[in-house]
Amino acid sequence: MKFHSLKVAAVAVGLAFTAGCAKKPPKELPPAPSESGAQETPTGVEGAIVPGSQADFLRSVPSDKIYFDTDLSNIDDQDRAVLDAQAAWLQRYPNVQVTIEGHCDERGTREYNLALGDRRANAAKNYLQSRGINPARMAVISWGKERPEALGSDEGSWARNRRAVTVVPQ
Amino acid sequence: MTQYRLLFAGIAAAFLLATQPAQAQLSVDVTDESGDDLAIAVPALATPQTAQTAAGSTDALGRQIADIIVSDLRGSGLFRPIGPNAVRAIGYPEVTAPDFGYWPGTGAEALVQGFIRAEADGRLTIGCYLYDVALKQELTRQGFVLAPADWRRAAHKCADAIYARLSGESPFFDSRVAYIAESGPKNHRVKRLAIMDSDGANHRFLTNGQSVVLTPRFSPDYRQIVYLSYIDKRPRIYLYDVGTGKQRIITESANQTFAPRFSPDGRNILYSMAVGGNTDIYRVSVSGGQPVRLTNSPGIDVGGSYAPDGSRIVFESDRSGSQQVYVMNADGSNQRRISFGGGRYATPEWSPRGDLIAFTKIVGNFRIGVMTPDGQGERLLTNSWQDEAPTWSPNGRVIQFFRTSQGSGGKSSIWQVDLTGRNERRLPTPLDGSDPTWGPLLP
Numbered sequence: 001m002k003f004h005s006l007k008v009a010a011v012a013v014g015l016a017f018t019a020g021c022a023k024k025p026p027k028e029l030p031p032a033p034s035e036s037g038a039q040e041t042p043t044g045v046e047g048a049i050v051p052g053s054q055a056d057f058l059r060s061v062p063s064d065k066i067y068f069d070t071d072l073s074n075i076d077d078q079d080r081a082v083l084d085a086q087a088a089w090l091q092r093y094p095n096v097q098v099t100i101e102g103h104c105d106e107r108g109t110r111e112y113n114l115a116l117g118d119r120r121a122n123a124a125k126n127y128l129q130s131r132g133i134n135p136a137r138m139a140v141i142s143w144g145k146e147r148p149e150a151l152g153s154d155e156g157s158w159a160r161n162r163r164a165v166t167v168v169p170q
Numbered sequence: 171m172t173q174y175r176l177l178f179a180g181i182a183a184a185f186l187l188a189t190q191p192a193q194a195q196l197s198v199d200v201t202d203e204s205g206d207d208l209a210i211a212v213p214a215l216a217t218p219q220t221a222q223t224a225a226g227s228t229d230a231l232g233r234q235i236a237d238i239i240v241s242d243l244r245g246s247g248l249f250r251p252i253g254p255n256a257v258r259a260i261g262y263p264e265v266t267a268p269d270f271g272y273w274p275g276t277g278a279e280a281l282v283q284g285f286i287r288a289e290a291d292g293r294l295t296i297g298c299y300l301y302d303v304a305l306k307q308e309l310t311r312q313g314f315v316l317a318p319a320d321w322r323r324a325a326h327k328c329a330d331a332i333y334a335r336l337s338g339e340s341p342f343f344d345s346r347v348a349y350i351a352e353s354g355p356k357n358h359r360v361k362r363l364a365i366m367d368s369d370g371a372n373h374r375f376l377t378n379g380q381s382v383v384l385t386p387r388f389s390p391d392y393r394q395i396v397y398l399s400y401i402d403k404r405p406r407i408y409l410y411d412v413g414t415g416k417q418r419i420i421t422e423s424a425n426q427t428f429a430p431r432f433s434p435d436g437r438n439i440l441y442s443m444a445v446g447g448n449t450d451i452y453r454v455s456v457s458g459g460q461p462v463r464l465t466n467s468p469g470i471d472v473g474g475s476y477a478p479d480g481s482r483i484v485f486e487s488d489r490s491g492s493q494q495v496y497v498m499n500a501d502g503s504n505q506r507r508i509s510f511g512g513g514r515y516a517t518p519e520w521s522p523r524g525d526l527i528a529f530t531k532i533v534g535n536f537r538i539g540v541m542t543p544d545g546q547g548e549r550l551l552t553n554s555w556q557d558e559a560p561t562w563s564p565n566g567r568v569i570q571f572f573r574t575s576q577g578s579g580g581k582s583s584i585w586q587v588d589l590t591g592r593n594e595r596r597l598p599t600p601l602d603g604s605d606p607t608w609g610p611l612l613p
Contacts, residue, residue: 122447151578
């Protein structure tokens with residue numbers, strides 16, 4: 001019920017999202033896929049990226065992560081753009097199994113955050129399923145607030161930690 | 171029931187006070203916020219003859235036991251102990267015949283004297299006596315014969331007897347705490363299951379930190395600990411056998427299970443399970459079998475804590491749009507919200523006395539508070555950046571919780587506070603600590 005009204009709001013402001021949407025973490029995001037993934041993950045014999053690998057995934061999608069507002073798990077236009085690209089890649093490699101991790105910021109209690117992280121991971125999974133990805137290919141795991149990406153105790157860090165990450169095995 | 175008894179005792183005491191002010195019995199009041207603590211002298215325990223034991227010499231033990239009694243009593247916030255360093259040593263014959271001419275000069279209103287004796291069979295006999303200095307009267311005594319390795323328990327039992335006699339409350343020092351020991355960077359904390367005595371002594375790690383472990387709870391007999399483990403990257407609840415070190419999964423499930431709790435009789439485990447983004451509360455027998463689903467609202471129903479008689483469960487739900495505290499019957503019927511104070515409410519824990527619910531209140535910062543089971547009389551006990559997850563002392567008079575510090579360090583520590591909110595202190599742990607769970611009084 002609450003989600004519906006928020007979705008409508010998200011659509012309404014969707015056109016202006018690059019400038020005005022407060023939801024997304026600030027400029028440093030989304031991180032460049034090459035930052036952590038591409039260089040460290042297995043590549044072919046001559047350094048070429050293996051099709052269907054984690055490195056290939058990170059190179060092919062705008063981000064492996066989508067981000068959420070405080071205490072929310074709705075998918076907005078920005079998330080859709082990311083997840084559409086992920087879905088297209090997953091369509092190309094139908095044998096790849098992924099895990100979708102749900103994460104929260106530190107400003108929630110531990111057990112509630114475990115439940116909220118599951119809700120976020122499932123929001124991403126459900127969207128990917130709606131784009132034709134077989135749900136049996138997508139495991140979900142919630143880490144709650146146990147594995148933050150940003151270490152600070154500030155709004156910017158919290159925004160980066162409220163996320164769902166699509167993890168392709170290496 | 172307990173409340174009535176205390177009420178009558180209070181009335182009787184007030185009457186005595188009014189009629190016989192000069193001869194009032196010594197007592198302390200756990201609800202007293204005046205800071206007017208009772209002065210109590212605790213000299214080193216006397217020994218008839220210094221002897222070596224498996225835990226050290228009886229001389230040294232006599233002093234260490236007095237130190238523990240002092241530490242326990244001070245930690246309760248009701249006493250101003252005068253320890254073995256500040257008063258003269260006593261001789262063995264004095265233990266049962268205090269020098270009532272000397273003690274008033276020390277400022278002590280109460281006096282604890284005791285002895286420790288090594289027995290021929292290798293065990294220790296430890297006795298302690300509590301005296302009212304003004305009335306020149308013995309108030310209570312305790313004695314134990316035990317293995318040298320258990321000497322600290324005798325100290326806690328003595329402190330418990332003193333606390334119970336002078337406060338009218340149930341004892342709580344001789345009890346244990348399980349918690350999660352933490353180390354490493356904030357984005358990759360190593361978490362280990364650990365146990366310790368209520369004062370932090372006899373610390374022991376139970377898991378090696380290879381898998382993330384969270385939210386332990388003791389079984390009522392201390393033999394098992396139920397907790398969440400991320401072993402094999404499959405978060406499920408496990409039962410750890412403290413005696414054998416073995417663990418087993420509680421209930422096989424395709425979905426994530428977490429937030430486990432024992433029922434007061436130790437026969438059932440309450441847990442939460444997330445299915446497709448929707449979390450509900452279930453109950454399963456410790457021996458396994460078919461789980462029973464207790465909640466079915468759309469949204470997050472999580473955690474839970476039984477009333478001491480097992481008839482009701484307090485839990486947390488965001489069905490109203492934000493985290494709030496609800497009470498239901500043990501079979502899941504009659505669910506109703508009890509928190510209406512504004513802000514979010516989380517991690518409710520029912521006091522072992524039955525009279526209060528402790529919770530984490532989120533209004534910007536996280537604070538520990540208490541309210542009655544019908545949601546009345548809310549009081550916040552702490553005020554820090556992030557205090558979370560209260561657990562009750564066995565007598566329902568003290569609360570432990572964990573405090574997280576702001577910033578990139580991710581530091582956490584275990585604290586305790588009494589119900590006045592006045593006496594707050596940090597527990598000593600070798601590493602950082604979180605998710606404390608306080609077990610019942612040891613027999």
